Amino acid sequence: MSWSNTAWQAGNNTYQQITKMPFIQELVAGTLPQNKFAFYLGQDSLYLTQFGKALSLIAGRSLHAEQVLAFAQFAEGAIVVERALHASYFRKYNLSDTPAISPVCQHYTNYLLSQAALAQVEVAMAAVLPCFWIYKAVGDYIYQQPQVANNPYQEWINTYAGEEFGAIVQRAIMLCDEVAATCTPNQQQAMTTAFVTATKLEWMFWDSAYRLEAWPV
Numbered sequence: 471m472s473w474s475n476t477a478w479q480a481g482n483n484t485y486q487q488i489t490k491m492p493f494i495q496e497l498v499a500g501t502l503p504q505n506k507f508a509f510y511l512g513q514d515s516l517y518l519t520q521f522g523k524a525l526s527l528i529a530g531r532s533l534h535a536e537q538v539l540a541f542a543q544f545a546e547g548a549i550v551v552e553r554a555l556h557a558s559y560f561r562k563y564n565l566s567d568t569p570a571i572s573p574v575c576q577h578y579t580n581y582l583l584s585q586a587a588l589a590q591v592e593v594a595m596a597a598v599l600p601c602f603w604i605y606k607a608v609g610d611y612i613y614q615q616p617q618v619a620n621n622p623y624q625e626w627i628n629t630y631a632g633e634e635f636g637a638i639v640q641r642a643i644m645l646c647d648e649v650a651a652t653c654t655p656n657q658q659q660a661m662t663t664a665f666v667t668a669t670k671l672e673w674m675f676w677d678s679a680y681r682l683e684a685w686p687v
């Protein structure tokens with residue numbers, strides 16, 4: 471079995487829980503309160519900048535030209551393409567660009583950055599993979615549900631369920647499988663642990679938006 475199959479199975483329970491979250495269910499139904507979506511977008515904008523930096527670090531630490539190119543392109547995609555989507559929503563909801571970072575957003579981005587900087591590079595690649603794969607899976611899940619007319623969140627849904635994002639995700643999975651094949655069983659296990667950890671942090675990110683998470687002090 472490929473590493474990616476093993477990793478997905480290890481994170482599958484968390485993924486199943488993600489699809490049942492009120493944030494996702496209300497997004498599908500178009501009933502998610504606008505302030506929760508706006509909170510999510512503000513944090514996601516902060517997240518994407520740090521995600522782009524983590525991907526750039528991995529590009530710089532990669533061993534082969536093909537991997538350097540791929541992660542540099544992922545970094546560009548994170549910054550350019552997704553911020554364009556945000557810009558249109560930021561205008562629509564009249565949001566400011568710089569909310570204070572929430573505890574979960576800070577925790578998640580610091581986890582990705584520390585893995586990208588300090589973990590074995592193959593483990594760092596596994597740590598960023600859920601950011602691609604979970605969003606693609608959630609986008610596909612949403613497309614399988616009955617679509618409501620005039621869903622205010624349709625543009626967001628289309629981004630992650632679309633074929634363009636799908637091709638990027640396939641490439642990220644394939645690269646992880648290629649590097650996993652060069653790793654020892656212990657190293658592969660560390661990759662799986664990083665994948666599962668980031669999958670849980672994806673759950674926490676949506677949960678924190680739904681709760682409009684604030685600092686306790």
Ligand SMILES: Cc1ncc(CO)c(N)n1
Pocket residue numbers: 514517518552600601602605672675
């Ligand atoms: C938190 C989070 N994870 C993944 C993605 C998709 O790259 C995103 N936009 N935000």
